[in-house]
Amino acid sequence: MKQRVTGYDLARALALFGMVIVNFKVAMSAETGHAFLMNFATLLEGRASALFVVLAGVGVTFLTAKARNSVDKTLVLKTRISLVKRGLLLVVIGLIFTPMWEADILHFYGFYFLIAAAIFMVQEKSLLWISIIIMLIFPVLMLLFNFEQNWDWDTLTYNNFWSVDGMIRHIFFNGFHPVFPWAAFLTFGMWLGRQDLSLKLIRKKLFLGALITLIVTECSFYYLRNILNDAGGSIMTAEEITFLFSTSIIPPMPQYIISAGSSAVLVLIACLYLSERFCETKITKYLYQTGQLSLTLYIAHIIVGMGFLESIGRLENQSIDFSLLSSLIFCTGGIAFSVVWLKYFDVGPLEWIFRKVAR
Template sequence: MKQRVMGFDLARALAIFGMVIVNFKLAMNSETGNEFLLWFSALFEGRASSLFVILAGIGVTFLTNKARKSEDSLIIYKCRLSLIKRALLLITIGLMYTPIWEADILHFYGFYFMIAAIVFMASNRILLIVSASIALSFPILMLLFNYDQNWNWSSLTYMNLWSFDGMIRHVLFNGFHPVFPWASFLIFGMWLGRVDLSQTITRNRLLIWSLITLVTTELIFYFARVYIGDGAELGLSPEEITALFSISIIPPFPQYIISAGSSACIVLVGCLYFSDKFRESKINVWLCQTGQLSLTLYVAHVILGMGALDSLNRLSNQTIDSSLLSSLIFCVCGVAFSVFWLKYFKAGPLELLFRKLTKV
């Protein structure tokens, strides 16, 4: 793809902002404060990160379009090798600072990219089947393995991570963003990247079906929880009912994947329309430039953002007001840095390094 789609960059910026809000809240243990702000911050949990992964899938499609359309074996080989190198680099970067930030998503990204390297030549239909199969595999794994193993839910920490068994479970099944089912977002994004979203009719169809799917899924599982009640008649505890019929990120049942994927599509279409209508607006341009530095800003919000909060002793028992203010300050600084940096360079610091190291 020769020209960047501004709407995708805008969506990346919003995804980063949402992830900063969620992660700062988690890192600062912000569970008290204004009720509205607590509700507002909860809206981004499991939603911003799903949008981020779907956008990565769209990026994979743009990266592999030439190979897919040419069907030249040498081009396909180079493209697959590039994806594998990206995957290994993401895994390395992510694991390097997992001791600092256990909820890191980058090392999971690396494993999603490994799957992408295998399936990027598949047809649209196969991509959707693979995406659905990965999402539906999670309940089966729940029946076979103990999802709670290695978790300390009171502190939301994962124990035995650096053991072989712990790492395998963490990556594939019960980590913060396990391959099964989170890789389904990336594969769906790869399919979405093949859809011509420059066409108004296509955007509208995606928007309408996403709204219908989101509302239907939310209503079905809401009324299911109300109807079942405390679960006594089914021999289940209230906690088990909440886990089985909730649409939360933990545990990531198919209803969460469907709901989060639908909301991501709604935001994405909104960003495409906004960027088209306000293409020359400074706010739109600045936010799109911020989206171009998404990898740099993701790493920076952990290393610099949380590092600064730690030095100020603000990483425990903070109010949601303090957490959101810290998020706002970081996001504003991120926008300012992005605009300044792109005056002199074509891509962000980590983005440039990433391209250099993964070039085939």
């Protein structure tokens, strides 16, 4: 169990680093610089955050294990209330945080947790079906509503967020990480957490299944886009084809959910293996500790990291080279902070608050 937990912490640290890289790139409007570095940063868009949500689902499974294995209705109710408290706290913190960082994921996280509170007692296979249903609701919503409403794509700004209509649309349909379909990552993570990943055979099956799914999905939609583009644009423009048939984060179509979910499984299984293979190395231990403070460091990379860059006038219109350098400096500082903090305390500052609220 120790190896299993540290493997998740390692994956959480990597997910955090990926989100820092992506968010710094977006905040700095880093669209110039070395092509390889640009492709590297672009590759992480929508993947690191997906891994983060999948890991949250795994965490929910661990938090609710005792209640699920119990016939005590009082314990089940207490566990459900605990998840609701966590969800509401995330919603509040996220909404307070949104004026500073419009691409905040925490308030979305809160709604994912509210869904988890409602369904954590369902059967294992039902979690997969719920994930599929949540994923497929999104394209249905796209047929009924305008996905681009309230968006300024040139600045990646969401207008009318604080109106009732704007907030509902943003949270459930067309925000940065809307409940439909992003909650599918969490419910899938809840299913994944119920698998015995200490068994090498199960890991191998999951890894191969995720790898095949990723390759098939990416290749299929790559060729589909080429076929539609070769048709001469008689049905759709090149922009519309890319918009509807890409595996990128916007819009989060089913093929994106499947692709990003598969890549999340690959990284997670790799981290479980690495946590066993290199469990005694210092850098691995440091990364474990960084993963334990992921929530605190997520907030810090906006307030401290971007706040400092803004104070020195280096937050906007920077190159990808400078953006990645800034990300590297912050992540290195985050590792150092985590190691020092955990010498004196058991959990991170924000993680401690969440424990208190959940109780």
